[in-house]
Amino acid sequence: MNNEELLAYRQQIIEDAIRMKKKPDRTPHFANYWTWKILDSGYKLSEALYDWDKLEDSTIKFQKKYGFDMLVDDGVRDPMQVIEPIGQSSYEVDDEKEIMNIRDVSFMSPDDYDLFLKDYPRFLWEVVLPNKANRFNSDLTLEQFGEVFNRFNGYAKCTQNIVSRLNTECGTPAGMLSTQSTIPGYEQLFNFYRGIKGTASDMRRIPDKFKAACDLLDEMQLYPALEQLKTSTRRANASVDFIGLMLGHTILSIKQWEAFYWPSFKRMLDAVVAADKTCYIFSEGSTKRFWSYFKDLPKGHFAFHVEQDDIFEFKKELPNCCAVGGMHASLLGGGTKEQCVSYAKHLIDELGGEGFILSQDKMISYRNDTNPENLKAVCDFVREYR
Amino acid sequence: MIDFERLKTAMGELDNDTVVALLEKLMAEGGEGADQALAACQEGMNTVGDLFESGEYFVADLIFAGELMTQAMDIIKPAIVASAGGNVGKMLLCTVQGDMHDIGKNIVKAMLEAGGVEVVDLGIDVAPEAIVKAAKEQGVKVIGLSGVLTLAIDSMKATVEAFKKAGLRDDVKILIGGAPVTGEYCSYVGADAWSLNAAKGVEICRSWLN
Numbered sequence: 001m002n003n004e005e006l007l008a009y010r011q012q013i014i015e016d017a018i019r020m021k022k023k024p025d026r027t028p029h030f031a032n033y034w035t036w037k038i039l040d041s042g043y044k045l046s047e048a049l050y051d052w053d054k055l056e057d058s059t060i061k062f063q064k065k066y067g068f069d070m071l072v073d074d075g076v077r078d079p080m081q082v083i084e085p086i087g088q089s090s091y092e093v094d095d096e097k098e099i100m101n102i103r104d105v106s107f108m109s110p111d112d113y114d115l116f117l118k119d120y121p122r123f124l125w126e127v128v129l130p131n132k133a134n135r136f137n138s139d140l141t142l143e144q145f146g147e148v149f150n151r152f153n154g155y156a157k158c159t160q161n162i163v164s165r166l167n168t169e170c171g172t173p174a175g176m177l178s179t180q181s182t183i184p185g186y187e188q189l190f191n192f193y194r195g196i197k198g199t200a201s202d203m204r205r206i207p208d209k210f211k212a213a214c215d216l217l218d219e220m221q222l223y224p225a226l227e228q229l230k231t232s233t234r235r236a237n238a239s240v241d242f243i244g245l246m247l248g249h250t251i252l253s254i255k256q257w258e259a260f261y262w263p264s265f266k267r268m269l270d271a272v273v274a275a276d277k278t279c280y281i282f283s284e285g286s287t288k289r290f291w292s293y294f295k296d297l298p299k300g301h302f303a304f305h306v307e308q309d310d311i312f313e314f315k316k317e318l319p320n321c322c323a324v325g326g327m328h329a330s331l332l333g334g335g336t337k338e339q340c341v342s343y344a345k346h347l348i349d350e351l352g353g354e355g356f357i358l359s360q361d362k363m364i365s366y367r368n369d370t371n372p373e374n375l376k377a378v379c380d381f382v383r384e385y386r
Numbered sequence: 387m388i389d390f391e392r393l394k395t396a397m398g399e400l401d402n403d404t405v406v407a408l409l410e411k412l413m414a415e416g417g418e419g420a421d422q423a424l425a426a427c428q429e430g431m432n433t434v435g436d437l438f439e440s441g442e443y444f445v446a447d448l449i450f451a452g453e454l455m456t457q458a459m460d461i462i463k464p465a466i467v468a469s470a471g472g473n474v475g476k477m478l479l480c481t482v483q484g485d486m487h488d489i490g491k492n493i494v495k496a497m498l499e500a501g502g503v504e505v506v507d508l509g510i511d512v513a514p515e516a517i518v519k520a521a522k523e524q525g526v527k528v529i530g531l532s533g534v535l536t537l538a539i540d541s542m543k544a545t546v547e548a549f550k551k552a553g554l555r556d557d558v559k560i561l562i563g564g565a566p567v568t569g570e571y572c573s574y575v576g577a578d579a580w581s582l583n584a585a586k587g588v589e590i591c592r593s594w595l596n
């Protein structure tokens with residue numbers, strides 16, 4: 001197969017796995033690999049994270065070496081260098097320990113909800129930017145501010161290059177950063193404004209304001225995106241129509257889920273079904289407590305990543321949904337090649353066919369999360385096994 | 387004198403306004419009964435633990451409970467003359483080297499303290515040698531290691547190894563906890579027990595201390 005044919009083949013097996021109308025030619029394999037790609041390609045974390053060419057190179061090298069059917073992370077999730085000229089306060093990179101930490105930071109206080117709800121653009125300018133970018137103040141020069149836009153252009157170009165090279169050089173469809181995607185207002189507050197602690201506190205102390213902020217973000221961003229979904233066509237280089245994130249559910253009680261999350265999330269799921277699209281939900285942690293909400297989803301639209309939960313149990317409880325995952329990081333990191341391949345075979349034998357995509361059960365980020373030889377053996381096996 | 391039963395209920399229901407109002411009233415009246423108030427808050431935290439176990443509360447509630455308990459302690463601390471609820475024992479807690487996450491650790495800490503455990507909190511990103519040194523100096527026999535990143539697993543293993551190297555492994559019980567932790571990882575690390583949730587972790591530590 002040439003790369004064009006390979007791209008079409010990969011798109012087809014992913015489509016078949018999610019649509020669940022016919023068995024795919026073989027089980028698709030998604031890469032849930034993040035900063036590990038940089039380390040495996042021989043770069044230090046800071047080298048690649050602060051150099052677009054090296055970041056691009058590490059992603060392409062990774063895919064040429066292992067040959068996944070889709071990279072969940074196309075390689076540019078952490079564009080920390082973009083706002084560096086005006087200061088960034090979330091990331092910490094330690095090359096010696098090969099660690100990148102993202103701190104749980106709140107970029108607003110509970111008192112800021114009033115401005116948030118009254119004048120959102122002013123809130124972003126006066127509250128979020130100065131808190132997020134610690135040099136965004138009156139001493140900032142126009143040149144420094146302009147540098148942010150130069151770097152953003154570099155980021156956009158890097159994303160474009162990676163997607164293009166994955167397509168043309170590796171026959172690989174686009175992943176998370178280049179497929180249509182949006183998230184509910186709760187997720188935005190949780191991930192981008194209030195952090196874990198702030199969210200937990202606001203839901204108890206000022207639930208009405210918190211809910212109003214979720215609703216405002218949904219009205220401004222989620223619902224218009226869902227409207228677009230009705231008429232949009234899948235991007236030519238993508239393998240699914242839509243990618244959704246499920247991250248902030250990990251702290252919610254059922255009562256909070258029903259109050260702050262489920263109404264808009266359900267609207268998103270309903271929009272995918274109404275438009276007859278396919279959707280990959282990148283869901284972190286455990287989703288088991290919420291499976292009952294997904295039982296009535298029509299078959300053939302959704303693929304959920306399964307991290308902490310038992311993937312066999314997921315398939316039993318939600319036969320209407322495609323499961324993505326199964327391969328334990330503990331095995332890839334600490335097992336032998338034979339053990340890894342044997343477990344991959346077991347997963348495919350038990351779950352393969354329609355409704356299953358093999359992937360890793362953790363966001364693989366650190367060197368010891370995976371032994372490269374184990375990964376190569378599993379990737380080679382999955383491509384050949386029918 | 388305030389209604390301690392109402393305080394206990396308010397803490398269990400995570401009713402911030404009532405807890406704060408009752409404790410501020412107690413302090414305004416001279417602080418008499420602060421020990422009983424602390425005991426009522428601790429009993430309320432037990433209710434929080436029970437509601438977590440039953441599935442009604444989840445992580446966000448535990449985070450808030452920790453915040454509320456800290457706030458309550460800050461209000462009545464000046465008037466407390468003796469530790470209420472009895473001292474179950476002392477243990478050491480930290481997030482392991484390379485990992486900066488503290489939310490899970492802080493939840494566990496708040497719940498342990500509410501249960502009468504004295505917690506020596508070493509903070510985040512703590513090297514194995516520092517943990518062993520602190521365990522020696524403080525004379526603790528129970529160690530709680532927390533982490534969110536998968537690399538925390540290797541740091542946990544290195545910490546267990548450091549205890550072995552210091553000849554102290556058989557003298558301490560080590561619990562590992564946090565999002566990446568599994569039974570397989572527990573065996574790999576060589577810890578004595580593992581937990582994905584705070585309430586179970588607290589239960590294990592208390593059983594060891596008892």
